[in-house]
Amino acid sequence: MPKAELLGTFLEILSYGLYLILQIECLRVLWVKHRSGKPMHYLVGTSVAIFSLVTIHLAIDIVRVMNAFTTQMNVPDAPVLYYGKSNTSLSLTKTAVYVAVTLVSDILIVYRTFIIWDRRYLVAAGPFLLFLADIATSIWATWSLKEAKPGSNVLMADVTLRAKYFYAITLVLNCICTGKHFSPIFALYGLNDV
Numbered sequence: 001m002p003k004a005e006l007l008g009t010f011l012e013i014l015s016y017g018l019y020l021i022l023q024i025e026c027l028r029v030l031w032v033k034h035r036s037g038k039p040m041h042y043l044v045g046t047s048v049a050i051f052s053l054v055t056i057h058l059a060i061d062i063v064r065v066m067n068a069f070t071t072q073m074n075v076p077d078a079p080v081l082y083y084g085k086s087n088t089s090l091s092l093t094k095t096a097v098y099v100a101v102t103l104v105s106d107i108l109i110v111y112r113t114f115i116i117w118d119r120r121y122l123v124a125a126g127p128f129l130l131f132l133a134d135i136a137t138s139i140w141a142t143w144s145l146k147e148a149k150p151g152s153n154v155l156m157a158d159v160t161l162r163a164k165y166f167y168a169i170t171l172v173l174n175c176i177c178t179g180k181h182f183s184p185i186f187a188l189y190g191l192n193d194v
Contacts, residue, residue, distance in 0.1 A: 002068060002079035009061045016058050023051045046108050053101045060094045086159075087146050095145055099138040099166075106131055106173055113177040130173040137166040 030044050067090075068082040075081065085091070110131050114124035141162035 001083040005083055006065055009065045012058055012061055019054065046104060049104050050101055053097050057094060057097045060090055060097065064090055092146055095142050099142060102170055103135060103138065106134055106170060109174060109177045127173055127177050130169055134166065134169045134173060137162060137169055141166050
């Protein structure tokens, strides 16, 4: 676990550098659109919210790596013991921030589907219900993580299962909202491709 966390944080730092460049370019494009008379406040707000959450997530990961590898250096296997505690405030905050990034992204894609399908509430109803299920499973998984105690394999198995539900719902939501091959689902509503 410590090696995975260390490597993951290193890769996250590298990816964040690329993401920072893309974020600046995204804001520049949105600013040009705004100046041309097409304000897109929801896109700017969403972009800034996601960027802020990703930055918080990275900061938490860096703090956790520093704590794991530099505090209690006289204790054997200190990083293993540190990462073995899954219900610490930093761990829960990291999970909550990750969930928040996913939920913000998912609500944006539901809204995008609503706009693309000519603001038809019937089309957005299914994805919106999946989004509500996404919220419920994310709360359930995060709460389960809070309740898990070190060495409690049964509770950790429950956390893993609930996290899989969360990821599965997010995947289905994204596939339905972005996949052209899912248009037969919309055909059930008697809707044609826009």
